[in-house]
Structure formats: C-alpha cells, structure tokens
Amino acid sequence: MEKLLLLGDEAIAQGAIDGGMSGIYGYPGTPSTEIAEYIQHSKEAIDKDLHREWSSNEKTAMESALGMSYAGKRAMVTMKHVGLNVAADAFVNSAVTGANGGLIVVAADDPSMHSSQNEQDSRFYAKFSFIPVLEPTNQQEAYDMAYYGFELSEKFKIPVLLRLTTRLAHSRAGVVRKPSKAENGVSLPENPRQFVLLPAIARKNYEVLLGIQPGLEKEAEESEFNTYIDGTDKKTGIIACGIAQNYLLESINGKEFNHPILKISQYPIPRKQVNKLLEECDEVIVMEDGYPVVEEMLKGYQEAGTKIRGRLDGTLPRTGELSPAVVAKGLGYDVNEGPAVPELVQSRPPAMCTGCGHIDVYTALNKSLAKYGEGRVFSDIGCYTLGALPPYNAINTCVDMGASITMAKGAADAGLVPAVAVIGDSTFTHSGLTGLIDAVSENSPITVIISDNFTTGMTGGQDSKALGRIEDIVKGIGVEEAHIRVLKPSKANMDEVISVLEEELAYNGVSVIIPRRQCIQTMKNKTLAAKIAELGLK
Amino acid sequence: MKTDIVLSGVGGQGILSIAATIGMAALENNLFLKQSEIHGMSQRGGDVQSSMRISDKEIASDLIPLGGADLILSVEPMESLRHLPFLKEGGWLVTNSTPFVNIPNYPELDDVHAEIKKFPNHILIDADAIAAEIGSRKSSNIVMLGAASPFIDMPFETLEAGIRKIFGRKGEAIVEKNIEALRAGRDFTQKNK
Numbered sequence: 001m002e003k004l005l006l007l008g009d010e011a012i013a014q015g016a017i018d019g020g021m022s023g024i025y026g027y028p029g030t031p032s033t034e035i036a037e038y039i040q041h042s043k044e045a046i047d048k049d050l051h052r053e054w055s056s057n058e059k060t061a062m063e064s065a066l067g068m069s070y071a072g073k074r075a076m077v078t079m080k081h082v083g084l085n086v087a088a089d090a091f092v093n094s095a096v097t098g099a100n101g102g103l104i105v106v107a108a109d110d111p112s113m114h115s116s117q118n119e120q121d122s123r124f125y126a127k128f129s130f131i132p133v134l135e136p137t138n139q140q141e142a143y144d145m146a147y148y149g150f151e152l153s154e155k156f157k158i159p160v161l162l163r164l165t166t167r168l169a170h171s172r173a174g175v176v177r178k179p180s181k182a183e184n185g186v187s188l189p190e191n192p193r194q195f196v197l198l199p200a201i202a203r204k205n206y207e208v209l210l211g212i213q214p215g216l217e218k219e220a221e222e223s224e225f226n227t228y229i230d231g232t233d234k235k236t237g238i239i240a241c242g243i244a245q246n247y248l249l250e251s252i253n254g255k256e257f258n259h260p261i262l263k264i265s266q267y268p269i270p271r272k273q274v275n276k277l278l279e280e281c282d283e284v285i286v287m288e289d290g291y292p293v294v295e296e297m298l299k300g301y302q303e304a305g306t307k308i309r310g311r312l313d314g315t316l317p318r319t320g321e322l323s324p325a326v327v328a329k330g331l332g333y334d335v336n337e338g339p340a341v342p343e344l345v346q347s348r349p350p351a352m353c354t355g356c357g358h359i360d361v362y363t364a365l366n367k368s369l370a371k372y373g374e375g376r377v378f379s380d381i382g383c384y385t386l387g388a389l390p391p392y393n394a395i396n397t398c399v400d401m402g403a404s405i406t407m408a409k410g411a412a413d414a415g416l417v418p419a420v421a422v423i424g425d426s427t428f429t430h431s432g433l434t435g436l437i438d439a440v441s442e443n444s445p446i447t448v449i450i451s452d453n454f455t456t457g458m459t460g461g462q463d464s465k466a467l468g469r470i471e472d473i474v475k476g477i478g479v480e481e482a483h484i485r486v487l488k489p490s491k492a493n494m495d496e497v498i499s500v501l502e503e504e505l506a507y508n509g510v511s512v513i514i515p516r517r518q519c520i521q522t523m524k525n526k527t528l529a530a531k532i533a534e535l536g537l538k
Numbered sequence: 539m540k541t542d543i544v545l546s547g548v549g550g551q552g553i554l555s556i557a558a559t560i561g562m563a564a565l566e567n568n569l570f571l572k573q574s575e576i577h578g579m580s581q582r583g584g585d586v587q588s589s590m591r592i593s594d595k596e597i598a599s600d601l602i603p604l605g606g607a608d609l610i611l612s613v614e615p616m617e618s619l620r621h622l623p624f625l626k627e628g629g630w631l632v633t634n635s636t637p638f639v640n641i642p643n644y645p646e647l648d649d650v651h652a653e654i655k656k657f658p659n660h661i662l663i664d665a666d667a668i669a670a671e672i673g674s675r676k677s678s679n680i681v682m683l684g685a686a687s688p689f690i691d692m693p694f695e696t697l698e699a700g701i702r703k704i705f706g707r708k709g710e711a712i713v714e715k716n717i718e719a720l721r722a723g724r725d726f727t728q729k730n731k
C-alpha cells in the first residue's frame with residue numbers, strides 16, 4: 001500500500017478518512033489542530049464532501065458528532081485536552097447513550113504545558129465515563145487506531161477516546177495506508193429510545209454500559225496494540241504506556257536489558273497481562289506520558305505485594321513530559337549530557353507580532369485605566385493573553401476560554417468597578433456569549449473589549465465564527481446600542497481609542513467596545529480577504 | 539547510517555522548511571525518519587526547536603536523547619547555544635552569525651560568537667549576507683542547510699531534489715534561488731571546516 005510521511009495528527013486524519021468516516025467536528029487547540037486541518041485540505045475528503053467545518057466550541061462539536069453517530073454514520077471529534085472540559089457534559093453522557101455509527105473522540109494532551117494552562121490527562125475522563133481508550137505509540141499506530149477505533153466503537157456501540165500527547169501529535173514519520181472503506185448510510189438506532197436519557201432509560205443504559213466492560217477488557221487483552229515482551233530478569237518489570245515505549249526502547253538500545261516489558265496502548269487495562277507481570281516480578285516501573293493514571297490504578301489492583309514504582313515514588317518526575325533522558329534516569333542509567341548552556345543565553349518568550357492590533361488596544365487601555373488603579377483587567381485565552389508580559393503588563397487573569405466576561409462580572413459584583421474584560425472574537429463565540437447574557441441581565445458595570453482580528457489567531461489563523469456577526473450578537477443579547485462602540489486600534493487612531501475607552505469605563509452598565517483590525521498573520525489568506533470584502537468589514 | 543539533528547531558531551525563521559527538505563531527501567534515500575516539530579504558542583517570536591532523526595534502521599524515540607545529536611543546525615546564533623546539552627562529543631555546531639533581536643536583554647553579539655568559537659567543531663556563517671548576495675534574502679535558512687549538508691550523511695543531490703519538491707509549487711525562479719543558496723552554504727563550509 002501507499003506510504004505517506006505524516007504528523008501523528010495527520011495520521012489520525014488519514015486513518016479516519018480511510019476508515020469510512022463521514023464527518024469531523026472540532027475546535028482548534030494545540031496540539032490537536034492539524035487533524036481537522038488535514039481533512040479540510042485533503043482532496044479525498046473534499047471529493048467525498050466529508051463534513052469538515054470548525055465548530056463554535058468543543059461541546060457543540062462533540063454533540064454534532066454524536067448526532068452524526070445517532071444517524072448511523074462514522075464521526076470524529078478533535079480537541080486539545082482542556083477542550084474535553086468544555087465538552088465533558090456531552091462526553092460523559094455519550095457513554096450512557098452509547099454510539100450508533102462509530103464515534104471517536106480525539107483528545108491531544110500537552111504534558112509540560114508547551115501551549116496550555118495545565119497538563120491534565122484525558123485518560124481520567126475515559127475511566128470516569130467507562131469509555132475505552134486507544135493511546136498510540138507511533139504514527140503508524142495513530143493511523144491504525146483511527147481506522148480500528150470506528151470498528152471498536154460499532155462493535156460495542158460506545159464512543160472511543162483516542163488520546164495522544166504533544167510529541168506524537170507533532171512528529172512526522174512514514175505511515176502505510178490500509179484499503180479505504182466505504183462510509184455508512186443513514187440508519188437509525190435499533191432501539192429508538194437509546195438516546196433518550198430520561199432517568200428510567202438512563203438507568204438501563206448505565207447497566208448496559210457496565211455490562212460491556214468485561215468485553216472491552218477482553219478486547220484490550222487480545223489487542224495487537226498491547227504487547228508483552230518477556231524477559232529473564234524478573235526483579236523488575238516495566239509497563240510503558242503509549243509513547244513511553246519509544247523512550248524506553250531508545251534508552252535500552254545497545255544495553256544488556258532482559259526485563260519483561262508490557263506496552264499498554266489499549267484500555268481498559270489488560271488485566272491478564274498486568275497480573276502476569278505483577279505475579280512474576282518483584283517490582284514494576286510504570287512509565288506514562290502524563291498523569292500516573294495506570295500507576296495509581298495498579299496500586300489497588302494487585303494482591304501479590306509487588307512494589308509499584310513510577311511518578312508517585314519519585315522514580316520518574318511527578319510532572320512534565322517524558323523524554324529519553326527522563327526514562328533512562330528512571331531506569332538508573334547515567335545520562336551523558338552534552339555541554340552546558342552558557343549563562344549568557346537569555347529566555348525568549350513568545351510575543352505579540354510587531355504591528356498587531358492587540359498591542360494598540362493595550363496601550364490605550366493602560367492609559368485609560370491609570371486613574372482607576374491596577375488589578376482590574378480580566379483577560380481570556382488567545383494572542384492577547386501575551387499582554388500579560390512586559391512591556392504591557394496589561395492583564396490580571398487568564399483562566400479558561402470565556403472566563404474574562406464572567407470574572408469581570410463577579411469582580412464588579414464585589415465592588416471592583418470599573419472591571420474590564422478583554423476577549424478575542426473566536427473566544428467570544430466559543431464561550432463568551434452566555435457570560436455576556438448574565439452581565440446584561442443584571443446590567444453589571446463592566447466594560448467588555450472584544451478585540452476582533454477576524455480570526456482564531458493563536459492556533460494559526462483558523463476561521464472565526466464571529467466574523468461579521470459580533471455587533472448583531474451583542475445587540476441581540478441586549479447591550480444598549482449607544483454602548484456598542486466599534487473602532488480601529490492603531491497608532492494614528494490612539495486618541496479616539498483612549499477617549500472611547502474613558503467614556504465607557506465611566507458608564508455604569510454593560511458596554512462592549514470592538515476594536516477591529518485584521519490579524520497581520522492572515523494578510524495572505526485570499527479566502528478570508530474575500531469574506532472581509534463581502535461583509536464590508538474593512 | 540544514522541544522523542540526529544537539532545534544528546533551532548526563532549518562530550518564523552523557517553526551520554520547518556529546512557526540516558521538510560531534509561525529510562524529503564531522507565524519503566528519497568529510503569531511510570527511516572522521525573521529525574518532531576514545535577507548533578502553537580512558541581511560534582509567535584519565541585525560541586523554536588525541531589529534532590530530526592534519520593537512520594537506515596528503525597527509530598524508537600521521536601526526541602533525540604541528551605548528548606546524542608550529531609549536529610546542531612541553528613538559524614540564529616544565541617539559539618544555537620540553547621540546545622548544547624543535546625550535542626554529542628565531537629558533534630558539529632553549525633550556526634548563522636546574524637542575530638535575531640526581539641528581546642531587550644539580548645547578550646553582546648561578540649560574546650555569543652565567542653561561546654560558539656569555543657567549539658573546535660563549529661561553522662559560524664553569515665547566512666543573511668550570503669542570501670542577500672544571491673538576491674534572495676528569504677533563503678538564508680536554506681544557506682544554513684547547505685552549510686550543514688557536509689555533516690548530513692546523504693548525497694547532496696538528494697537535498698537538491700528535496701528543495702525542488704518543497705519549493706516546486708512556488709515556481710522555477712524560487713527553486714533556482716534556493717538551490718543556489720544551498721550550494722553557497724555548502725561551499726562556505728567546505729572552505730572553512
């Protein structure tokens with residue numbers, strides 16, 4: 001079959017296309033973004049007209065995918081790990097409804113927080129929801145698991161979580177394709193009440209969900225993704241989850257190493273193999289790129305008195321991603337580091353681009369707020385979060401998408417007036433709307449700045465659902481027209497921006513200021529230029 | 539055959555094009571390849587790094603072990619020093635001499651160059667000047683690839699073929715400029731190593 005050079009993310013996308021998927025849903029977020037982007041650009045996907053538009057947020061994406069599954073077709077949802085928090089209500093309940101057409105939820109976790117607020121491990125959500133997990137070790141497995149994941153989902157009528165971490169998502173290697181499968185046709189669930197989670201039905205469904213767990217465990221025990229390499233030295237055994245296996249093999253390359261190794265890439269944990277390892281070995285080291293999920297589970301799993309080592313006893317560091325060096329040290333090997341980094345090397349944090357409109361917004365905001373004192377700017381997640389860094393030092397919070405408007409409201413409720421929210425256009429339609437409704441319904445004294453750059457900038461310039469709609473949405477929610485102020489943030493226009501800000505900061509109610517200027521990174525995007533012209537936004 | 543390369547620079551300086559070119563060449567040579575890249579937040583003017591592993595045997599880890607890189611290829615001088623713990627004994631440090639200054643506390647350039655010159659196996663090349671001479675300022679990343687090419691265990695022609703594939707969409711003129719840049723970088727190293 002054909003061999004392609006693909007990122008881990010792209011391998012999942014190609015595996016889904018070849019596995020007969022009819023639609024992908026998702027919201028951008030590093031390190032997951034390239035999965036949907038690959039499908040958006042794939043000629044095959046375009047020819048088959050697979051669904052491939054971005055959704056407003058992860059919850060709407062998850063629910064749309066569940067709707068496609070209800071209708072009998074195969075669907076995939078993609079998100080970064082914190083996106084699963086947004087989609088969690090739908091995710092956890094989708095285990096209780098079960099699937100009809102195959103349904104794969106992809107969560108890309110980011111241990112070491114290369115581009116994230118935390119390093120939560122999505123496998124916890126799956127355990128919590130009784131959903132099986134596939135965790136690829138390499139790009140080929142990423143492809144194979146997307147392909148197989150639909151089969152697993154349809155066999156047990158349950159959504160499947162495909163979990164990977166940053167390094168695999170963003171690493172390229174050769175991938176061999178499988179024969180392409182046809183899409184499913186539309187077919188309703190056999191049981192017309194399967195998706196109606198009224199308590200009486202949900203209780204039955206929950207029994208079904210618990211009932212399939214032994215079958216899922218057996219499937220994991222027999223899975224070709226879970227491998228057992230036996231070894232003669234049973235003092236120590238190793239469990240390596242997903243990508244940890246690569247670092248393990250790298251570390252023992254060329255060394256005398258005769259310990260048994262169980263690689264786990266399909267969950268529920270394959271009990272048969274784990275028990276064998278625990279019975280035969282005096283101690284077991286568990287290696288996971290993420291939280292000590294398996295390690296904690298094993299502590300309550302075994303009767304043999306085997307010592308469990310890993311992140312919890314300090315054999316491996318408690319936080320951060322794994323690497324060949326971290327794994328080698330955990331095995332007790334000396335790591336031969338190269339030369340030290342000279343002291344003169346300075347850190348180089350990311351920054352807003354020269355010429356970015358957000359910069360002008362912060363320059364004006366800092367000036368207008370000077371007389372009120374510090375600590376009153378509630379920001380959100382996007383390029384404008386970089387306004388936290390010098391020389392701007394312009395924001396005081398960044399928590400989760402949508403938290404700017406709601407936190408400003410709470411602070412204003414507490415008496416911190418004026419309170420300012422700074423949010424981007426894409427984050428506003430992701431989860432800012434509902435918070436604005438709360439503020440309007442109480443006429444809270446907050447000033448909301450929706451810094452509109454026509455795109456989802458931080459993740460690489462994906463479409464923004466807010467394009468051309470912000471004023472109408474804000475008006476529809478009930479913000480008074482006199483306090484909806486659109487303006488252009490630029491050096492030339494600085495006086496106007498400052499005076500509008502000053503007026504609205506002094507207003508004792510909800511105002512929305514929309515500084516509007518295109519993201520300079522998107523200037524070459526012809527499709528976007530055409531849309532902006534059509535909407536008359538310039 | 540096995541070459542482990544750490545690529546470094548600042549977001550937007552084109553290290554992913556270097557990686558893509560080497561990747562194409564590796565495929566051409568039927569080699570195994572693993573290339574780990576940085577996407578997302580750090581691309582906004584922060585430091586970026588990519589690791590590139592090519593081998594005639596299967597490769598386990600996507601990341602290069604500490605002390606394991608045969609080559610650090612950097613398009614920015616201070617960035618070449620950031621990843622030194624990855625350099626193997628006797629490995630090569632190949633870097634652009636022109637700094638990219640987007641932080642207020644960038645060190646004295648002479649001091650940075652002096653740190654680089656402490657390594658017997660170093661190539662310090664003004665890739666920006668060479669690219670400007672060719673009349674293609676944007677190709678300084680490819681000048682750097684050329685400068686590193688003598689330390690990458692693959693026939694030079696396959697790198698040229700890689701350039702044709704990667705830049706082919708942008709037209710013949712751009713392909714030719716980049717091939718010129720690649721050769722100019724290689725010539726510099728052959729004279730100065």
Ligand SMILES: Cc1ncc(C[n+]2csc(CCOP(=O)(O)OP(=O)(O)O)c2C)c(N)n1
Pocket residue numbers: 027028029030058080082083086381382383384401423424425426427428453455456457458459464519
């Ligand atoms: C729940 C969740 N989903 C996705 C992300 C990834 N993410 C971070 S910033 C961002 C884009 C924000 O776009 P916008 O608000 O328009 O601001 P811009 O970056 O364009 O200034 C996204 C998608 C996240 N951090 N959290």
